[in-house]
Amino acid sequence: MATDPAGKALPTLVLVGHGMVGQRFLEAAAEHGLTATHRVVVLCEEPRPAYDRVHLTSYFSGTTPEELSLTDPEFLDKHGIELHVGEPAVAVDRATRTVHARSGRRVPYDALVLATGSYPFVPPVPGKDAPGCFVYRTIEDLYAIEEYARRHATVGAVVGGGLLGLEAAGALQGLGLATHIVEFAPRLMPVQVDEGGGAALLKTIGDMGLSVHTGVGTQEIVADGANGAVRGMKLSDGSQLATDLVVFSAGVRPRDQLARDMGLSVGERGGIAVDAQCRTSDPSVFAIGECALASDGRVYGLVAPGYEMALTAAAALADDACGASFTGADLSTKLKLLGVDVASFGDAHGTADGCLDVVYADSRAGTYKKLVMGREGELLGGILVGDAEAYATLRALTGTVPPVAPESLVLPAGAGAPAQLGPDALPADAVICSCHNVTKGEICAHASLPEVKKCTKAGTGCGSCVKLIGQLLPRSGDDGLCGCFRHTRQELYEIVRVKRVTSFARLLDEHGRAEARGGEGCEVCKPTVGSIIASLAPSIGADGYVLEGEQAALQDTNDHFLANLQKNGSYSVVPRIPGGEITPEKLIVIGEVARDFGLYTKITGGQRIDLFGARVEQLPLIWARLVDAGFESGHAYGKALRTVKSCVGQTWCRYGVQDSVRMAIDLELRYRGLRAPHKLKSAVSGCARECAEAQSKDFGVIATANGWNLYVGGNGGMTPRHADLLAQDLSDAELIRLIDRFLMFYARTADRLERTAAWLDRIEGGLDHVRDVVVHDALGICDELEALMRAHVAHYRDEWSATLDDPERLSRFVSFVNAPGTPDPTVRFVPERDQLRPELPLIPLEGLAVR
Numbered sequence: 001m002a003t004d005p006a007g008k009a010l011p012t013l014v015l016v017g018h019g020m021v022g023q024r025f026l027e028a029a030a031e032h033g034l035t036a037t038h039r040v041v042v043l044c045e046e047p048r049p050a051y052d053r054v055h056l057t058s059y060f061s062g063t064t065p066e067e068l069s070l071t072d073p074e075f076l077d078k079h080g081i082e083l084h085v086g087e088p089a090v091a092v093d094r095a096t097r098t099v100h101a102r103s104g105r106r107v108p109y110d111a112l113v114l115a116t117g118s119y120p121f122v123p124p125v126p127g128k129d130a131p132g133c134f135v136y137r138t139i140e141d142l143y144a145i146e147e148y149a150r151r152h153a154t155v156g157a158v159v160g161g162g163l164l165g166l167e168a169a170g171a172l173q174g175l176g177l178a179t180h181i182v183e184f185a186p187r188l189m190p191v192q193v194d195e196g197g198g199a200a201l202l203k204t205i206g207d208m209g210l211s212v213h214t215g216v217g218t219q220e221i222v223a224d225g226a227n228g229a230v231r232g233m234k235l236s237d238g239s240q241l242a243t244d245l246v247v248f249s250a251g252v253r254p255r256d257q258l259a260r261d262m263g264l265s266v267g268e269r270g271g272i273a274v275d276a277q278c279r280t281s282d283p284s285v286f287a288i289g290e291c292a293l294a295s296d297g298r299v300y301g302l303v304a305p306g307y308e309m310a311l312t313a314a315a316a317l318a319d320d321a322c323g324a325s326f327t328g329a330d331l332s333t334k335l336k337l338l339g340v341d342v343a344s345f346g347d348a349h350g351t352a353d354g355c356l357d358v359v360y361a362d363s364r365a366g367t368y369k370k371l372v373m374g375r376e377g378e379l380l381g382g383i384l385v386g387d388a389e390a391y392a393t394l395r396a397l398t399g400t401v402p403p404v405a406p407e408s409l410v411l412p413a414g415a416g417a418p419a420q421l422g423p424d425a426l427p428a429d430a431v432i433c434s435c436h437n438v439t440k441g442e443i444c445a446h447a448s449l450p451e452v453k454k455c456t457k458a459g460t461g462c463g464s465c466v467k468l469i470g471q472l473l474p475r476s477g478d479d480g481l482c483g484c485f486r487h488t489r490q491e492l493y494e495i496v497r498v499k500r501v502t503s504f505a506r507l508l509d510e511h512g513r514a515e516a517r518g519g520e521g522c523e524v525c526k527p528t529v530g531s532i533i534a535s536l537a538p539s540i541g542a543d544g545y546v547l548e549g550e551q552a553a554l555q556d557t558n559d560h561f562l563a564n565l566q567k568n569g570s571y572s573v574v575p576r577i578p579g580g581e582i583t584p585e586k587l588i589v590i591g592e593v594a595r596d597f598g599l600y601t602k603i604t605g606g607q608r609i610d611l612f613g614a615r616v617e618q619l620p621l622i623w624a625r626l627v628d629a630g631f632e633s634g635h636a637y638g639k640a641l642r643t644v645k646s647c648v649g650q651t652w653c654r655y656g657v658q659d660s661v662r663m664a665i666d667l668e669l670r671y672r673g674l675r676a677p678h679k680l681k682s683a684v685s686g687c688a689r690e691c692a693e694a695q696s697k698d699f700g701v702i703a704t705a706n707g708w709n710l711y712v713g714g715n716g717g718m719t720p721r722h723a724d725l726l727a728q729d730l731s732d733a734e735l736i737r738l739i740d741r742f743l744m745f746y747a748r749t750a751d752r753l754e755r756t757a758a759w760l761d762r763i764e765g766g767l768d769h770v771r772d773v774v775v776h777d778a779l780g781i782c783d784e785l786e787a788l789m790r791a792h793v794a795h796y797r798d799e800w801s802a803t804l805d806d807p808e809r810l811s812r813f814v815s816f817v818n819a820p821g822t823p824d825p826t827v828r829f830v831p832e833r834d835q836l837r838p839e840l841p842l843i844p845l846e847g848l849a850v851r
Contacts, residue, residue: 130223352380
């Protein structure tokens with residue numbers, strides 16, 4: 001029995017249910033001191049403590065149940081919380097204030113909190129209990145679906161096209177099943193999006209290879225006569241679907257049976273009736289989360305309102321006079337469903353009198369944006385499909401008059417709209433994290449993302465606010481790379497080089513912020529550190545292969561498969577063609593490979609040939625053919641040297657004064673595979689006529705009668721910049737030595753994802769400083785820079801060949817881990833101009849409309 005220091009028995013607080021909301025209640029109880037004044041007992045039905053149900057589907061992409069867990073054993077021990085898993089409450093005797101558990105355990109209570117959540121609604125159709133029918137709610141549900149799909153199914157169907165239904169459909173497709181979605185409403189996600197948003201979502205999901213059936217219901221699950229397992233579905237329009245597996249995701253219902261048995265008041269359509277402090281009809285019993293019917297007459301199925309209820313109940317139990325009350329909640333939500341961003345906020349459907357819609361739609365891109373504006377110009381709500389980048393900012397502005405024209409908030413960049421709205425425009429009281437009700441002012445009081453998460457819990461719920469939080473965090477006095485490291489990229493480069501750090505985990509544990517140590521890093525630092533280790537690999541004793549061990553988890557999307565991911569899920573293959581010079585025999589091989597694998601071919605601006613449309617499992621087969629013919633990876637996928645372009649030079653051209661082709665080949669073969677803060681492009685022109693456009697490259701070379709001129713910091717693309725002359729009339733050896741130094745100095749001092757043009761403009765002293773360091777060795781580091789480059793050249797290995805030589809490395813190149821020989825059915829093509837292109841319908845741009 002728990003007692004206070006005087007030996008008096010402590011009152012007992014019992015929590016029934018340990019999901020996300022239950023865990024948040026325990027944290028709030030600890031914050032209010034209830035764990036010090038009460039014995040706290042938790043009865044959890046599931047066989048595991050609370051876990052992140054919002055990100056449940058990430059299990060199918062490799063996240064383990066342990067990684068989904070929200071429960072820290074140290075927290076439970078510190079606060080003396082008694083957690084019993086696999087031990088549901090089956091009855092409550094209010095007269096004796098006793099909770100009866102399934103095992104026979106009896107727990108007396110002074111205060112009781114019900115957080116029993118909800119249960120999946122399964123339509124009462126014939127055959128709903130046949131083998132092969134599942135719900136999508138718990139980790140155990142996912143285990144069962146995964147096992148059944150592996151053994152018995154090739155086709156799956158999801159009943160319900162809402163949030164969870166689309167996640168379930170993505171999971172089935174990821175398991176290698178041809179997948180159908182059956183939705184009774186006339187559009188997908190009918191609660192969150194309107195007709196226009198539903199149309200955009202339908203097009204995008206259809207392009208992914210899923211079959212969508214809207215406006216029809218499920219009438220019967222057809223079972224096999226021999227074994228009773230699922231073999232099909234009958235729909236309300238008279239049609240039938242052949243399917244081996246059915247997932248019901250047709251909504252949820254409040255789990256209120258325990259409360260009904262206790263005699264508590266419940267709503268006519270379910271839900272435990274509570275007041276503004278989340279008290280039930282029994283003052284000693286509270287209800288929070290999806291099982292509760294709030295005082296506004298609604299049952300809330302999102303995690304953010306559940307968290308608010310948890311805070312409210314904890315404050316009421318602690319007799320906190322300043323505690324919040326719960327009378328309703330924001331239903332805004334942002335999710336990535338099947339890779340598609342979908343968000344809605346505020347009065348998304350425009351129910352307010354006199355409101356106007358500002359709409360932008362682009363069916364080609366699968367983008368739909370609608371803002372609902374009030375009579376006085378205030379933002380009331382909106383819907384975003386396909387591009388929800390502005391969601392956090394727009395949600396925070398809801399209820400205010402935006403400081404910019406509404407059309408600028410929906411038009412894409414470069415479409416002639418006024419300046420886009422940035423996070424600085426948000427007022428201090430704007431709510432940034434709706435899951436935990438955290439404002440901009442509260443976030444800006446902290447210095448890093450881990451600190452914000454630890455102190456305010458912002459960013460630990462659905463995660464949709466994390467990017468905006470990063471933009472709001474103060475930078476002055478702390479220019480660290482990210483929330484995980486106080487060091488800049490340049491400082492981390494020096495730490496890795498000097499201490500010969502070969503793993504991200506070691507770097508984070510030894511040099512990360514205290515609150516980030518032992519963690520997994522973030523989307524900023526992982527690829528940055530991966531690039532640093534790869535560029536320094538020969539000098540620090542690391543394996544330079546980017547998919548080796550821990551390095552694989554640090555890479556950007558393209559590096560994961562050593563190829564460029566395209567918009568329909570296929571990949572492009574770009575073999576290296578140094579200097580743009582190629583023999584007829586090699587040209588024939590490329591043609592044969594393209595023909596045999598059905599690839600679209602295109603000559604690039606960098607004098608190479610790009611082969612589009614390869615499925616992931618085809619990549620090693622294509623590489624093998626190319627490597628046998630003498631090709632290697634062109635690193636078109638990496639932050640590395642792409643090409644060294646050339647004109648024909650003095651060998652053929654009557655104006656040429658040097659052999660530009662030979663020099664381009666020498667440079668490309670020297671710097672191939674060099675990982676850098678960003679991609680690198682180069683060119684060599686054989687005379688001042690500059691046919692190779694060397695002055696638009698990161699480093700460009702132009703021949704003179706006396707040798708070579710070296711230009712640096714050029715850039716094409718969206719922000720063109722003419723390169724600057726670094727040195728002139730160089731011999732071959734002098735030219736290569738200066739380029740060695742320049743590239744390694746850039747790799748050493750640039751920021752992440754910073755091209756040489758931006759670096760040269762940013763670095764203190766600009767071109768003059770770079771010239772002093774690289775040409776005149778003002779810092780005395782040129783010997784070191786040259787040694788680093790020599791190590792790179794000596795240890796270079798072609799990544800394609802290194803993959804082909806290792807069966808374990810080859811095993812990652814599959815569309816479906818559980819069905820390695822199965823191609824991705826969503827990657828489809830149609831003929832066009834005697835080649836293939838992705839099967840993505842082109843529909844005219846609807847543009848901007850105000851109605």
